[in-house]
Amino acid sequence: MTSNLQPFIYPKRVPAAPPVGAAQASTRSDVIPLSYGTPSSDAFPYAELQAASAAAIFQEGRDALQYAGALGPGRVQQWIAERAALRSIHAEQGQVLVTYGSQQAIDFASRALLEPGDHVWVEAPTYFGAVSTFKTAEAVITSFPLDADGIQVDRVEIALREAVQQGNPLPKLLYCMPNFHNPGGVSLSVERRERLARLAYEYNFFILEDDAYAELVYEGQHLPAIYSFGPERVIYLSSFSKIIAPGIRLGWAIGSATVIRHMNSFFQGSKASVFSQEIVAQLFDHLSFDEHLQHLIERYRSSRDVMVDTLREQFGDEVQFQIPSGGFFIWLTFPEEVRTSEFVKDATDQGVSFLPGSQFFVTPEGGHHARLSFSYCNAEDIQRGVLRFAEAYRHYKTRVQQHN
Structure with a gap:
């Protein structure tokens, strides 16, 4: 054969x-x-996850193992929304979409926002997992350098202005890691966060704010998210991978109700592992976070x-x-x-x-x-x-x- x-x-x-x-x-x-x-x-x-897993089975297993899940997904959404306030993000529970890790959130945002041939702007250097997703979406990718204060927003602004003057395509999406950049290690200054959000409104593009390391602050304070300066044009992403365990495979996106609805449509009526969400919800009862x-x-x-x-x-x-x-x-x-x-x-x-x-x-x-x-x-x-x-x-x- x-x-x-x-x-x-x-x-x-x-x-x-x-x-x-x-x-x-x-x-x-x-x-x-x-x-x-x-x-x-x-x-x-480990000990708290063991207890949370047992509770998920013995207390909520009949529902938690079904498609819709038990109360866990709602509790996880609520925790994410409340925790986001540390970064000056004020979002309702319905503006939170839980995904299979933040990589799926990048994928869903790309699918929701991009057509083949659309332009995506990224930092240089940047996270290769996101680049792979944008290439799969058949986007045209342009990069802008980092310095000690993050992406050089003045260069972004110049490029936007020149694109309008020359009749060239504007970006549909700008991908940015504002805190403890992978791989650069730098953080975007507050002034640049605000300018970047203002540019997204002025030139009508979305910012994909990937904040996977937000909780791991070794010196200084939490800085306000880019989202806080432009909630209608920013999708904020983060993950439980760095603060609980990557095998849980849960991340999330926060955005406007409209963009979250578009991203959620790719689940085709399902949800990201409702049983993992139940375990995480139970973990909050067993762990002093x-x-x-x-x-x-x-x-x-x-x-x-x-x-x-x-x-x-x-x-x-x-x-x-x-x-x-x-x-x-x-x-x-x-x-x-x-x-x-x-x-x-x-x-x-x-x-x-x-x-x-x-x-x-x-x-x-x-x-x-x-x-x-x-x-x-x-x-x-x-x-x-x-x-x-x-x-x-x-x-x-x-x-x-x-x-x-």
């Missing part, structure tokens, strides 16, 4: 790029994964500091980076002539993984950057991993010098 099998042409919208991030990292047990942008498995609230969050903050802040100290010891002034005030990542800037992708194999051979900067750009750039994550590994592994990373870099430099 297989001898008559014809080649099958898959649609162009199916992503053809190889996986990046943790999916690409070596599976060797001796490789320290500084590429993993994931929470520490030791930080999950503020104490749990403080434990996470102390753990990740300590891990960040270990990585910062070890990087300084190993590299001195040869590598530049900004110390992130939250999130999971440190974004390294090497001298311009360095190509970090050329010592990925050296690093694996030394027993450590990292992500080269070029993977975070939509154009051929970023070759002298690298992303390290301090969230997944313990302090000892972070120290050993940075030492191995530095040794891989030295091997690369020696090879380049010999070749020249």
